[in-house]
Each structure stands twice: as C-alpha cells, then as structure tokens.
Amino acid sequence: MGQDTIYLVTTTGDTADVEALQAVAQANFPEKQTRLVVFESNADKVENLKTKTANTVDAIDFLAISGLDYPDPNVLGKAFVAYFKNVDTPLILLNSSRFNNAVAARIAAGLTASIVTDIEQPTIDGTNLIVSKKGYSGELKRQVQLDMNGGIVLTVNPLKDPVKLPTDKDTVVQNIASEVVVTLPEDATYTLTTNDQDLNLDNAEVVVAGGRGLKSEAGFKELYQLGKIMNAAVGASRPVVDSGWADSSLMIGQSGKSISPKVYFAFGISGTVQHTIGIENAKCIVAINSDKDAPIFKLADYGIIGDAKAVIQQLVTSKVSN
Amino acid sequence: MNIVVYIKAVVDPDKAKNDLDLAKGTKEDKLALIINPYDKQAIEAALQLKEKYTGKVTAVSLGSDLATDKILRDALSLGVDEGIQISNDDFESLSSYSPALGTVLAKAPVDDVDYYITGREAGDDNQSITGASIAAALDVDFVDNVDEVEYNDDETLTLTSRWDKSELKGTYKQKPLVLSIKDTANTPRLPSFKAKMQAKKATLKHFKVSDLPDIDVARIKAIADRATTINLAKPEVASKETVLFNLNDDENAVSELVADLKKHSIL
Amino acid sequence: MALQYTEDQQEFINMVKEFGETELKPHVKDWDEAGRCPEGAFDKAFDMGLHMLEVPEEYGGIGLNFETTAMIFEELAKYDAGYAITLVSSFVALRSVILRGDKKLAKYFADIIAPGKFAAFSLSESNAGSDAGAVAATATKDGNEYVLNGEKTFVTNGNLASIYVAIFRTSDDGNKGLSAFLVERTRDGITVGHHEDKMGLRLSDTSTVNFDNVRIPADNLIGNEGDGFKVALNSLNISRAFVATLAVGIMQRALDESVKYAKMRKQFGRPIIKFQSVQNMLADMATDVEASRLMVNNTMKMMDNDLSVRKEGAMTKTFVSDVAQDVTSNAVQIFGGYGVSKEYPVEKLMRDVKVFQIFEGTNEIQRMTIATELNKEYEED
Structure with a gap:
C-alpha cells in the first residue's frame, strides 16, 4: 500500500473548496500526509491559494496545462491520470459536485481505481476503506467496502461541523507542467453560470x-x-x-x-x-x-x-x- | 449511424424502499424492475439521433438474465432496434464502484459505433461513472452531463454540458464519442402497444461476460472484487422538532413566524 | 384485489399508469375546468395505440382481447374517465362494423382511425333516447347513393370524429326499419352543433350532429337495410361493458383517495380510519369495487368467447353504475369539507360518475332488459 499520503485534488483554486476538502481529510485521516493537487489557470487565484494554505498541507502541486484556460473535463481527466500514473495505489479525494464527479470518474477509469462519489464517513478497517453513500436518491443508505490494495478515488460531501486544520506543516510547493495534449472543440465556450457577485443559489444566505x-x-x-x-x-x-x-x-x-x-x-x-x-x-x-x-x-x-x-x-x- | 445505448435495470425506487431484499438483489421480481430512470433520456437521445440521421440503435444491458431481458424488451418497445444481454451471473460484485464495469461494457460486440450513450447516473447507486469508464476502456473522448443536443448537417453534434456552476458548449467532430445525457435534456417518449407486442417476440443477443471478445476474466474479477457493497439499509432519520403555525386558524401565523425567526437571528 | 393479472396484463397496466402520470395527471384539472381537451391532447394516446387496443391485428390494431383491454381502460379511467371514453367510443364504433362481417368496410373504417382519428356512434335523437324505435332521421336511396337527413343528439365524440356509425330510418317499420351507415365527416351537409356543457366527464366531447342532404355511397351501408337495430344493439352491448369498466376505474380511484386520506387525516387525536363509521364506509366501498370489477371481468370473458351478454351486460352496467354513486359520494363524505372543494380530487369523481346511470341505455331500461331476458329464460315450452 502506498497510502501514507492522501491526495486532495481540486479543479479550482477556490479557497473555500480547498478548505472544505482539507477538513474532510483532517477529520478522517489525521495521520496521513496531505498533498494538494490543483488545477487553476488564474495566476491571482494560485497566489492567493498559496498564501491561504501555507503550513496547512504537506505539499501542493500546481498542475499547469499549456493551452487550457478553462477546466475542460476531458483534458483535466487526462492530466490528472498522467500525474497519478506513477503513484502506487493512490487514495484520491475531491469535493463532491457534479463537475468534480465527472472528473473523478475519468481519473478512476484511467487509473483502474475504485470510485465512490458523494461519500461520507470514510473509515479504515484493516486494508479496507469503508465509506457511506446514499442509495436510491436518499431512500436508502449504502456502505461500500474498498480494498486499499488498489487505487481509490472518492468525492466527499462537506463536513457538517468545522475542523481545525494543522498550521505547522512545511508546505512544499511545486509547479508541474502537464504534458497532456490539449484537444478541444474549436468552437468551445465555457461559461460560469453563477458568479460570486450576483446573488444566486450558491452564495445566497x-x-x-x-x-x-x-x-x-x-x-x-x-x-x-x-x-x-x-x-x-x-x-x-x-x-x-x-x-x-x-x-x-x-x-x-x-x-x-x-x-x-x-x-x-x-x-x-x-x-x-x-x-x-x-x-x-x-x-x-x-x-x-x-x-x-x-x-x-x-x-x-x-x-x-x-x-x-x-x-x-x-x-x-x-x-x-x- | 450506429448508436449504442447502455441501460441498467434498477428496482423501482418505490418498491426498493419498502423491500430491502429487492433493493439488495437477494430477491428478484420482474415486475419491480424498471429501466434506470436516468437511462430513459439516454434512450430518447439515441432514438432522436437515429431519427435525425437514420441508423440503428442497439441497447446493451449488463445484469441478471431476468433483469436484462425485462428492460431490453422495454427499450425495444420504445423503438430501440436491437438488444444485447450481458449476463453477469458469474460476477457477483461487478458494481458501478469498480472500473471493471466499463471494461466489460465496452466489449459489447457492436461494429462501427458512432456514439455510445449512457444516462447521467444510476438511480439505485447514484453513481455517474459508466460513461467515463467506457470512454477510458475504448480510449475515446467523453462528454458528460449533456443537457442540449444540436444536430449539425455533417452529422457532428453541438453539445452543451451543464454542471453545478458552469456549462460547456462545443461541436464535437471526433467519433466514436461517449455521451452521458442529463435527465433534463429531453422528454422520453412512451412505449407503444404495437412495439410492445413485437418486443415480446423479439430475439435478444445473449453473452456471458466470459463470451465477450478479448476479455481477461481473471483480471476483471480481481479488479471488480476490490469494491463491494457491504450494507444497504434505511437511513436513520433524525427526528426534528418543528415549530408549527397554522394559517387556517391563526391569522397572525406569518408575522409570528417572522418574529420567531428574527428572535433566533435566523432572519 | 381478487383479479389475478398475467405478467403481460400487469405490464400493460403499468404502461398506461405511466401514461396517466405523465400525460394526464398534470392536466386533468385544467381540462375539466375548461370542459374540453385541447387540440393534440390525444396525440400521445394515438402514438401509444390506445384507440386500437381491442382492434384485431388484420385491421391494424393491437389485437388484445376484451378482458385485457378492459383492465387497461380501468387504469386509464382512474386518471380520467372522460378521456378514456373518448378512446373507447372510437373502437366500439369500429367493432360494431366488424361484427356485421363486411371486412372491406371494416378495413376502410380502421384505416381512417388507425393513424390517429376518432370515430363516433350515433343513435340518439331529441325524441329518441331510450326508445330507438322512435328514430326519425332518414336515409333515402337515390341510385348508388343514400341521402341522409336528420339530427343526432348527445353524440360522444360528435365534434372529434372523422367518421360516424349512424343509425337512420330506411323504412317505417319500427326497429326493423332502421339501417346503419358509415358516414365520413368530410361529406357535404354535415354540421356539428351544440357542445354539451356537462356536469361530469367533461374531457369527453358530447355534441349534436346535423345531417342535411348528406350523400354517401350505397356501399357505406353496414350490413343490409334493416340491420340498424342489430348494429346498435351490438354496439351498445360492448359499450355498456366498457363504460362499466370505466366506472370501476372511477370507484377504485375514489377508494384509493379515501383510504389514503383517512389514514392521514387526524381528528380527536387519531387518524379517522380508526373510527368505526369511517371503517364501515371504506369496507362497503371496497366490497362494491371488488364486486363490480368481477362482474365486468366476467362480462368481458363472455364477450371474448362470443357469448351474448344481453342480460349480463345490462346487469353489469346497472349494478356498477348504481354502486359507483354510493362509492364516490362516500369518498366525498370521508373527505368532509374538503370533499366538496375542487382543490381535492373526489368531487370530480362524483360528478363524473352520475351519467353512468343514464347513458348507453338508462338503468331503468337495463332493468327492463334483464327482466325480459329472465322472462324468456323461464318460459315454459
């Protein structure tokens, strides 16, 4: 098992998202090293994230994909798969959202890793990881057992209660240039359907x-x-x-x-x-x-x-x- | 144009919640099995493609013989041309938590496929991974959460994917392509009685997992065994004290509610 | 319920349930209020083939038997019996032609409605309701044509139909002077008049149809001159059995709604289903529904075996439509004040079910028929 490290993958440099993911890792796997793998094409957000996460994780890898300025799920999926190709049986966490679930599915498929989306309460039981998720759209609750002798990709629901994050880590920051070939539809347009300025369902109190x-x-x-x-x-x-x-x-x-x-x-x-x-x-x-x-x-x-x-x-x- | 649509048999959620044996699959009742509700939009998308460009739609389903027979015939009664059963009777844990699922599905023997289509997720396990794992197994691109399809004259598609906070629209020229269709993308048609009667008599193609071409059964078993459901139960419901007002016998109900919310700094 | 459905039958019922949930449930309230279905309201029913279920395959139908067709229409009637009767009236009219044995004419008829058109059967006139012998509308032979004159009232699908099976008088000889004709809507001289604004079955179109020197080919005569009364009786025998199945659907819906409500509604601190008076009502309602369904089922089976249902059909229609009044009225009673509110579903059931005692031969006439048949059965040699 190569799972002394837990990989926190994020498809945005949004600090609130990253903190939510860190909280899940801290609450459930406090003994593990945490390595943040970030795709964010906006330089300001990258800098902001560096400052915010300083000393709270063991390492941050910023994935740069030249020619990609929006998070295309196919390209991102390929880039993350390439990143993890040489990691033995990685344990990978993403925040659950529809977009992340789509990226997570691609990562898991590319790495032949088990995948469970929208999970809660991950617990380690010997060489197995046991996670809970809803079944039948919430009518039933399911527990899935995952053998940690293989790679695992999870998308995790946010914690209900806040967790204190560590502040004493030596954070190693790396920039990694992904070699994945970017092939996008010529006419592709990517639009954020919600923005932080306007009142919307995501930010309204x-x-x-x-x-x-x-x-x-x-x-x-x-x-x-x-x-x-x-x-x-x-x-x-x-x-x-x-x-x-x-x-x-x-x-x-x-x-x-x-x-x-x-x-x-x-x-x-x-x-x-x-x-x-x-x-x-x-x-x-x-x-x-x-x-x-x-x-x-x-x-x-x-x-x-x-x-x-x-x-x-x-x-x-x-x-x-x- | 050849179109493959992958469909899954799930237990009708209304029946599953009242009978855990059905939900777990320890008991099978043909009449409780339905096409995964999210796959209905996938079938509809496949049929619309066929009607737009002419072609053939093949539905593929992996599962027990009883289940796949039922839902493939249901698919035929919606206008699908052919059904392929892949029997997983020797693969107990071939679940959607395992990448082996896509490996197996991608082996379904259909020639010269242009589009592989899946529903956005499965109603029983609420995973949305089938499309991605099929695309990986076939090494082709995957467009997920497709919410709008525009048909171009050169048989390419302009697709709009919609996620929680973003959308991506583009024209995809590469084929084959794997699509997962959102449940808001279209309104599925209803089966006709005529097609239903024909579907009853139709012959389905039947394969066991081990019959599929170029398949390493031992390896797939090993991968599949790494993910298993160990428990399925009703969730415990936290009982909540609800502060209730009744507008029918208390004309000040609304202002009382607002006052209460303000008192507790909720508003 | 006591009927044992085959797997096929259960699947057919589920198909119609899905149709009802998606295509009818969201609209029934509005359409009931409007007193008619909007244009295109039946398109999906046609696509599905609901108007051709009982029609033999050689006529482009689905070829289901009466028994199974009735089960499907009971389910449809739970959503709206007026919508259901619109479809029933079409295939019953066609069936009355098939039964006369003229395959060519029946095929011609079937080809018109198969792609998605309605048919109507018309007998009644303002002075000829229960008394068919009083039909005054005339058909006069003129070379290779008949010329039709007169006015038909209370024609179900009168305004929707593309083709009518209509009874006209070809001679003065009472019932024996009646003949049945196939009349295409496109013939000159047909006007559809008054649309009845009814208390119930408001999704069903009931109109007056006027024939003014309408010329039709002599080939459109169904059977022979003088067969009109027989055609009418055949048609009524089938439609009586089918309206009974629709009434069962209404009753089952009333029962479903009532039990659900009685379990939910609390008075004096407990659900009203715990009160004996409510229990008694529910028990009687359920028993009536059960008995009605079995009577319908038996009549359908007899029809599937080509047996005459003159007596049994009359008994079924009379019994079912009588008890259906109590069942729907009790549903309203159980709902209390909400029962009479249009916000709740049961008042409509009560409005819808009244006409079942009246149409397809009033229950008074049915009792006469039953008694006549009894009299014959007990005749001494």
Whole structure:
C-alpha cells in the first residue's frame, strides 16, 4: 500500500473548496500526509491559494496545462491520470459536485481505481476503506467496502461541523507542467453560470423556493418580488421546472443543485426525497404548505400550514427584510 | 449511424424502499424492475439521433438474465432496434464502484459505433461513472452531463454540458464519442402497444461476460472484487422538532413566524 | 384485489399508469375546468395505440382481447374517465362494423382511425333516447347513393370524429326499419352543433350532429337495410361493458383517495380510519369495487368467447353504475369539507360518475332488459 499520503485534488483554486476538502481529510485521516493537487489557470487565484494554505498541507502541486484556460473535463481527466500514473495505489479525494464527479470518474477509469462519489464517513478497517453513500436518491443508505490494495478515488460531501486544520506543516510547493495534449472543440465556450457577485443559489444566505403548490407560473413569479425584499435567491422544485414556470438553473435537488443557505423557505413544495436531498445542508428549513402531512414538515425547523401563495403575499405586504 | 445505448435495470425506487431484499438483489421480481430512470433520456437521445440521421440503435444491458431481458424488451418497445444481454451471473460484485464495469461494457460486440450513450447516473447507486469508464476502456473522448443536443448537417453534434456552476458548449467532430445525457435534456417518449407486442417476440443477443471478445476474466474479477457493497439499509432519520403555525386558524401565523425567526437571528 | 393479472396484463397496466402520470395527471384539472381537451391532447394516446387496443391485428390494431383491454381502460379511467371514453367510443364504433362481417368496410373504417382519428356512434335523437324505435332521421336511396337527413343528439365524440356509425330510418317499420351507415365527416351537409356543457366527464366531447342532404355511397351501408337495430344493439352491448369498466376505474380511484386520506387525516387525536363509521364506509366501498370489477371481468370473458351478454351486460352496467354513486359520494363524505372543494380530487369523481346511470341505455331500461331476458329464460315450452 502506498497510502501514507492522501491526495486532495481540486479543479479550482477556490479557497473555500480547498478548505472544505482539507477538513474532510483532517477529520478522517489525521495521520496521513496531505498533498494538494490543483488545477487553476488564474495566476491571482494560485497566489492567493498559496498564501491561504501555507503550513496547512504537506505539499501542493500546481498542475499547469499549456493551452487550457478553462477546466475542460476531458483534458483535466487526462492530466490528472498522467500525474497519478506513477503513484502506487493512490487514495484520491475531491469535493463532491457534479463537475468534480465527472472528473473523478475519468481519473478512476484511467487509473483502474475504485470510485465512490458523494461519500461520507470514510473509515479504515484493516486494508479496507469503508465509506457511506446514499442509495436510491436518499431512500436508502449504502456502505461500500474498498480494498486499499488498489487505487481509490472518492468525492466527499462537506463536513457538517468545522475542523481545525494543522498550521505547522512545511508546505512544499511545486509547479508541474502537464504534458497532456490539449484537444478541444474549436468552437468551445465555457461559461460560469453563477458568479460570486450576483446573488444566486450558491452564495445566497436566504433562499425562497417554490413548488407546484404555487399553482401557476404567475404564482411562482411572485417569489421574485419576495426574493428582492428579503435579499434572497429564488429556487424551484422539479415539477415547477418541468411545467416551464422556472428555468432549470433554479432547480434544487437530485436533478438540480445542492445548496447550503442559512435559511431555506419551501413554498408549496411537498418534499420528495429527490428534492430534499438538495437542501440537506441548509441550516434552517421553513416549510409552507397547505397539506399538513406533506413530508417537507418532517424536515422543517419551522412550518406554516396554509396556502403558500397567501403566505408569500403577506410576507411581501409586510416587507419582511433580511 | 450506429448508436449504442447502455441501460441498467434498477428496482423501482418505490418498491426498493419498502423491500430491502429487492433493493439488495437477494430477491428478484420482474415486475419491480424498471429501466434506470436516468437511462430513459439516454434512450430518447439515441432514438432522436437515429431519427435525425437514420441508423440503428442497439441497447446493451449488463445484469441478471431476468433483469436484462425485462428492460431490453422495454427499450425495444420504445423503438430501440436491437438488444444485447450481458449476463453477469458469474460476477457477483461487478458494481458501478469498480472500473471493471466499463471494461466489460465496452466489449459489447457492436461494429462501427458512432456514439455510445449512457444516462447521467444510476438511480439505485447514484453513481455517474459508466460513461467515463467506457470512454477510458475504448480510449475515446467523453462528454458528460449533456443537457442540449444540436444536430449539425455533417452529422457532428453541438453539445452543451451543464454542471453545478458552469456549462460547456462545443461541436464535437471526433467519433466514436461517449455521451452521458442529463435527465433534463429531453422528454422520453412512451412505449407503444404495437412495439410492445413485437418486443415480446423479439430475439435478444445473449453473452456471458466470459463470451465477450478479448476479455481477461481473471483480471476483471480481481479488479471488480476490490469494491463491494457491504450494507444497504434505511437511513436513520433524525427526528426534528418543528415549530408549527397554522394559517387556517391563526391569522397572525406569518408575522409570528417572522418574529420567531428574527428572535433566533435566523432572519 | 381478487383479479389475478398475467405478467403481460400487469405490464400493460403499468404502461398506461405511466401514461396517466405523465400525460394526464398534470392536466386533468385544467381540462375539466375548461370542459374540453385541447387540440393534440390525444396525440400521445394515438402514438401509444390506445384507440386500437381491442382492434384485431388484420385491421391494424393491437389485437388484445376484451378482458385485457378492459383492465387497461380501468387504469386509464382512474386518471380520467372522460378521456378514456373518448378512446373507447372510437373502437366500439369500429367493432360494431366488424361484427356485421363486411371486412372491406371494416378495413376502410380502421384505416381512417388507425393513424390517429376518432370515430363516433350515433343513435340518439331529441325524441329518441331510450326508445330507438322512435328514430326519425332518414336515409333515402337515390341510385348508388343514400341521402341522409336528420339530427343526432348527445353524440360522444360528435365534434372529434372523422367518421360516424349512424343509425337512420330506411323504412317505417319500427326497429326493423332502421339501417346503419358509415358516414365520413368530410361529406357535404354535415354540421356539428351544440357542445354539451356537462356536469361530469367533461374531457369527453358530447355534441349534436346535423345531417342535411348528406350523400354517401350505397356501399357505406353496414350490413343490409334493416340491420340498424342489430348494429346498435351490438354496439351498445360492448359499450355498456366498457363504460362499466370505466366506472370501476372511477370507484377504485375514489377508494384509493379515501383510504389514503383517512389514514392521514387526524381528528380527536387519531387518524379517522380508526373510527368505526369511517371503517364501515371504506369496507362497503371496497366490497362494491371488488364486486363490480368481477362482474365486468366476467362480462368481458363472455364477450371474448362470443357469448351474448344481453342480460349480463345490462346487469353489469346497472349494478356498477348504481354502486359507483354510493362509492364516490362516500369518498366525498370521508373527505368532509374538503370533499366538496375542487382543490381535492373526489368531487370530480362524483360528478363524473352520475351519467353512468343514464347513458348507453338508462338503468331503468337495463332493468327492463334483464327482466325480459329472465322472462324468456323461464318460459315454459
């Protein structure tokens, strides 16, 4: 086994992402050396990350891929595979996100490594690593045993509680030029669909989301007014998106986004597992539904039994501010 | 144009949650088995490609004979032309946690394939790795989370992939190409009774894993055995105290809620 | 439930369930409110072949038997019986032509509806409801043509149909003076009039169709002159059995909704299903549904074996539509105040089910038929 070192792979130089990944490693594998492998084409972000992670990891390898200025998953996958080619049975962690899962799958396939995505609670049991993940979109929970005599790639869910990171490590920084050949579609355009400046589902502290209980597109649209007043981002359940009342970028849940706002308002959302899996990391859930037996109330910290449209109206009229 | 779509039999989630034996696969019930819901968009994408450019769609499924027979016939009743069963009866742990899965699937004997298509993930294990591991086994490029397909006149595709925070759009000229299709990419069609009746009589091609060409069964077994599910159970639900207001008999419910949220600095 | 489905039947039912969930459930409330289905509402049903299930393969149909077709339509009726009856009316009209034995004419008919068109059967007139002998619309032979005149009322699919099976009088000889014709919608002189704004089955189109000197080829006569009453009876025998299966679907839905609600709704600190009065209602409802389904199933099996269902069909339709009133009414009762609210699904079931006691021969007429048959059975030699 070559797993004295744990590899933390990140496809962005985003410090919050890196810290979340470090926290998982620290909480579950405190005795292991940590080596951060970063792809980030933005020089400012690289410098910022160097400063932020100084003394918190054993090593950082910045992977430079000439000719690649956005994270194309195929090229990244190949570059990471080339990077790990000579590492004996690596243990590789990435933050779970849809993009990272796609990159992780490529790394695992290229290295013939086992892979489990969106895992929690990794524990070592002899020469095995045991991880938990959801099955049937959260209806069931599964434990998977992975033989550490082979390579392992995991994407990990963020920890619920913060962990103190070490501050006394001698961090060795390397720049590694990847030799992977960049082949991209000539007309490729890469767009960030959320940006940090505008209020959006990823960064908003308050999210107001609507479901079929809002009855119509017009009913759903009232949420925008409420969002403005409350400084909140607007989200939607899948039926709303399927009905064409909202853009699919607003979808929360298994088929959409996983979000972690301070408070989440669910207006007229019944709360199927496929939806609630996306709001598990919300600090506080407020459910408004006319059906008092709607499953969403089982998850909610606060609830109002009543017509969701009427509650939105009252909130708008009373100008609730955040 | 030759299109291969990979489909997986999963236990209907509504039945799986109420019968763990079904979910674990220790019990098999044909009527509880369905095409992985995410694969329906993959089938639809394959059928649309065929209708756009003419060609043939072959569905490939790995699993028990009972399961693959059921869902391949379901796929035929949607308009898929041919079904290939790969029996994993001698491969207990060939799971989606293992890269061996793609190695096996990529060996399905179909000639001159232009596009290999998978669904974004499997509804039973919520992994999304099949496309990547097939692409690696075939050494071809892989476009994942495809949410929009534009058909070009030269039979190339302009694809838009969408992830959590970003999207990538480009025209892919290389073939073959592996695609994984998002569940929001299209609306799957419904089966017709006519095709359903024909599907019942159709002959499926059947292979055991060891029948596949150029396959190192011992090696695949060794790799596959490195990843196994050891437990599947209902998650423990943390019981939560919900502070409830009722608008039906308390006209101040909304303002009381807001006051409470403010008191606890949630708002 | 007591019926044992074959694997095939269960799969067919699942197909329709998926259809209902994706294509009907999201729209039924709006369409019910509007009192009609929008353009294209049946496209996917046609693609699926729901209008051709019972039609033999030689006519381009799926070739299922009556028994299996009924199981499928019961499932569809759980989502909306009005939508279901639109499809049923089409293939029943076709079946009434097939039964007369003119293959060429039946094929001609089948070819029209197979790609996705509706048919309608029309007998009733403003003064000829239960009394078919009072039909006044006339068909007059003129060389190689018939000329049709008169007005048909309460025509299911009247406005949707591309082809009608219509009963006209060719002589004054009471029932024996009636003849059946195939009339294409495209013939000159056909106008579709009044669209009934009904209390229930609002997804089904019921219209008046007017024939004003409509000329059709003599070949469009179904069977011979004077066969009209027989054609009508054949058609009614089949449609009675099928409307009964739709009523079973409505009842099953009422039961499903009621049990779910009774388990969920709490009063005095416990779910209302724990109260004996509610239990009694649910038990009676379930028993009625079960008995009804078995009667329908037996009638369908008899039809599959080419047995006459004159008596059994009448009994089935009468029994099922009578108990269905109680079942749907009790569903509303169990839902309490919510039962009468359009926000909840059960009031619609009660509205939908009333007409089942009236159409395809009122239950009063059915009882006469049953009694007539009994009288014949017990006749002394």
